[in-house]
Amino acid sequence: MKAIEVRNLRRVFRATIGVVRRKIKEIVAVDDISFEVYDGELFGLLGPNGAGKTTTVKMLTTMLIPTSGEARVLGLDVVRSAEALRSRIGFVFGGERGLYWRLSGYDNLRYFASLYHVDPAVSRKRIPYLLDLVGLSDRGQEKVEGYSRGMKQRLHIARTLLHDPQVLFLDEPTIGLDPVGARELRQVVRNLQAEKKTILLTTHYMFEADALCQRIAVIDKGRIIALDTPEGLKTYVKDLAVIEFEVYGVPSNVLEQLRAQPYVHTVSVENRDQKQALLIHSPRGSQAVPDLLSMMNGIRIGNVIVREPTLEDAYVRLVGGEA
Amino acid sequence: MNLKTLRDYGRVIFYAAEMALRSNLTDSFVLFGILVQPIIIALLAFWMLGDRGGEYIIFVVIGSGMTGLWTSCLFISGNSITQERWTGTLELMVSTPTPVSVIVIGKILSNVLQSLASMVLSYTLAIVIFGYVPTINQPVLFTISLLLTILSYACFGLLISPVFVLNPDVQRLQNGLEFPVYVLCGFMFPIALLPGWTTPLSYILSPYWAARALHATSSQWNGLGEVALSWAAMVALSLIYLMLSSLLFKRLLRRARLDATLNIQ
Ligand SMILES: Nc1ncnc2c1ncn2[C@@H]1O[C@H](COP(=O)(O)OP(=O)(O)OP(=O)(O)O)[C@@H](O)[C@H]1O
Ligand SMILES: [Mg+2]
Numbered sequence: 389m390k391a392i393e394v395r396n397l398r399r400v401f402r403a404t405i406g407v408v409r410r411k412i413k414e415i416v417a418v419d420d421i422s423f424e425v426y427d428g429e430l431f432g433l434l435g436p437n438g439a440g441k442t443t444t445v446k447m448l449t450t451m452l453i454p455t456s457g458e459a460r461v462l463g464l465d466v467v468r469s470a471e472a473l474r475s476r477i478g479f480v481f482g483g484e485r486g487l488y489w490r491l492s493g494y495d496n497l498r499y500f501a502s503l504y505h506v507d508p509a510v511s512r513k514r515i516p517y518l519l520d521l522v523g524l525s526d527r528g529q530e531k532v533e534g535y536s537r538g539m540k541q542r543l544h545i546a547r548t549l550l551h552d553p554q555v556l557f558l559d560e561p562t563i564g565l566d567p568v569g570a571r572e573l574r575q576v577v578r579n580l581q582a583e584k585k586t587i588l589l590t591t592h593y594m595f596e597a598d599a600l601c602q603r604i605a606v607i608d609k610g611r612i613i614a615l616d617t618p619e620g621l622k623t624y625v626k627d628l629a630v631i632e633f634e635v636y637g638v639p640s641n642v643l644e645q646l647r648a649q650p651y652v653h654t655v656s657v658e659n660r661d662q663k664q665a666l667l668i669h670s671p672r673g674s675q676a677v678p679d680l681l682s683m684m685n686g687i688r689i690g691n692v693i694v695r696e697p698t699l700e701d702a703y704v705r706l707v708g709g710e711a
Numbered sequence: 712m713n714l715k716t717l718r719d720y721g722r723v724i725f726y727a728a729e730m731a732l733r734s735n736l737t738d739s740f741v742l743f744g745i746l747v748q749p750i751i752i753a754l755l756a757f758w759m760l761g762d763r764g765g766e767y768i769i770f771v772v773i774g775s776g777m778t779g780l781w782t783s784c785l786f787i788s789g790n791s792i793t794q795e796r797w798t799g800t801l802e803l804m805v806s807t808p809t810p811v812s813v814i815v816i817g818k819i820l821s822n823v824l825q826s827l828a829s830m831v832l833s834y835t836l837a838i839v840i841f842g843y844v845p846t847i848n849q850p851v852l853f854t855i856s857l858l859l860t861i862l863s864y865a866c867f868g869l870l871i872s873p874v875f876v877l878n879p880d881v882q883r884l885q886n887g888l889e890f891p892v893y894v895l896c897g898f899m900f901p902i903a904l905l906p907g908w909t910t911p912l913s914y915i916l917s918p919y920w921a922a923r924a925l926h927a928t929s930s931q932w933n934g935l936g937e938v939a940l941s942w943a944a945m946v947a948l949s950l951i952y953l954m955l956s957s958l959l960f961k962r963l964l965r966r967a968r969l970d971a972t973l974n975i976q
Contacts, residue, residue: 449806450806450968451806452968453965453968453969474808481799485799486800488730488798488800490734490737502726503723504809505719505808
């Protein structure tokens, strides 16, 4: 059984730009994507900022109507059967919005339980259980405005489980959490999967997708550019080596020059504390280092490392070094 | 619609109303509007009009009370949708199995009841301070009229609130609606003073009939016929508003999902 089926889905936004001379600009946020998620699968949608992840999730959760194409969740069309679908799915959008800050965590849950038509006798038992599940038992009676960001995010997870949905959409659930909080949240996600829920997770952390998902769709500029298992995605870069230069700033003309070399596949720069890492993917591996160094004359360089590619590198290669 | 659905909706209305009450109690701006302002108005009204007789006072009390109810209904119902958009809960609300109109009913009912309660309190206070006892000709009929008034306001508020999900200029819409409705409904002076072509407009506004029933049962008793007519009109219009509102909500929510206006960017 397929829990989610997406066919040629597209979504265009119109935005007015300019204050004086108003113009309408069309933004293609999701550009003809198709994929399927199987029953009980934990599926990742991975992509950089603005790739169209949230837009896709909003269409699948009936908040936005697609411009064209179609999508079914649990066999129900997300436009025509939106009403029937709503009680069977849950969703979380990473971040602090979407809660009533003046109410306690408990009261937030009680209110949403009523909106999902959960019987009060059931919710009286389920709310304490869910608060416990997300580690908020002892803070449930406090107002949400006093919660930390991670607590609000965990409350959202509890909120979306109130009606025991079969399919869950988690849009960057770990965004803005500290490493410990993020790890705890990933454990909650794993536990949900163990309960046989179908989960579509979006993230822009490769390692998170790698650690959790059975299959990953890499999305960039509204299009799916790869869809495979984590192992499958790694083969995208298995012929390449990664050369890492520790640098302290690189002029853009040098980057251009590096990119122009035929044996260089991708060039990307990552910020690391005071310094930066210049990452170059090349099939020539260590043999390319002397040539590359000669092009970086006059740039201060620290360590140079040549290593095997990771999944992160596969991702960087797929999205063209912009991540 | 079966019994379980009705019970579920009833529960949503109750919780939404309770939430609206609680969030108002913690909002000092709204608190001023529903607690302090009516007291000031009531005291001023009694102080200025006290010597013109009980009947006149009750006319003014009801007229200004209706005006206050209308203003709070218009502003609070519109602002609450806008506020939910800002806090990101509007989108969430829309994507639950509960129709948005059911949630909005709870909020409006709560706000109308709160305004009403604060007015009753204010005028009771004014009565105690000034010692005038306003007369109500037909207390029983008046009470029934008051209950129907609450219903009318809730349904009328429900009719206009779908527009707010589209995210138009909320403030302009509110300012544009506030005064015309107040005049057309004859809260403070009879609609006979208005040009004839506006009369049909008054007739399709349920607060007009509410004002008429309340004035008639308190100070301008003209026999049961007029009151019965007002009641019938209130009930019929409220039912029509309910149907129109649910249609409007369906269409405008669809529009909002097309235009992506349920959330801020
Ligand atoms: N309501 C809207 N109006 C106009 N443009 C929009 C709207 N919502 C999204 N977009 C645009 O659509 C594109 C995709 O946005 P989306 O939020 O889906 O990306 P994302 O993959 O979730 O990114 P992020 O990782 O930053 O959350 C972006 O260019 C964004 O600016
Ligand atoms: Mg996003």
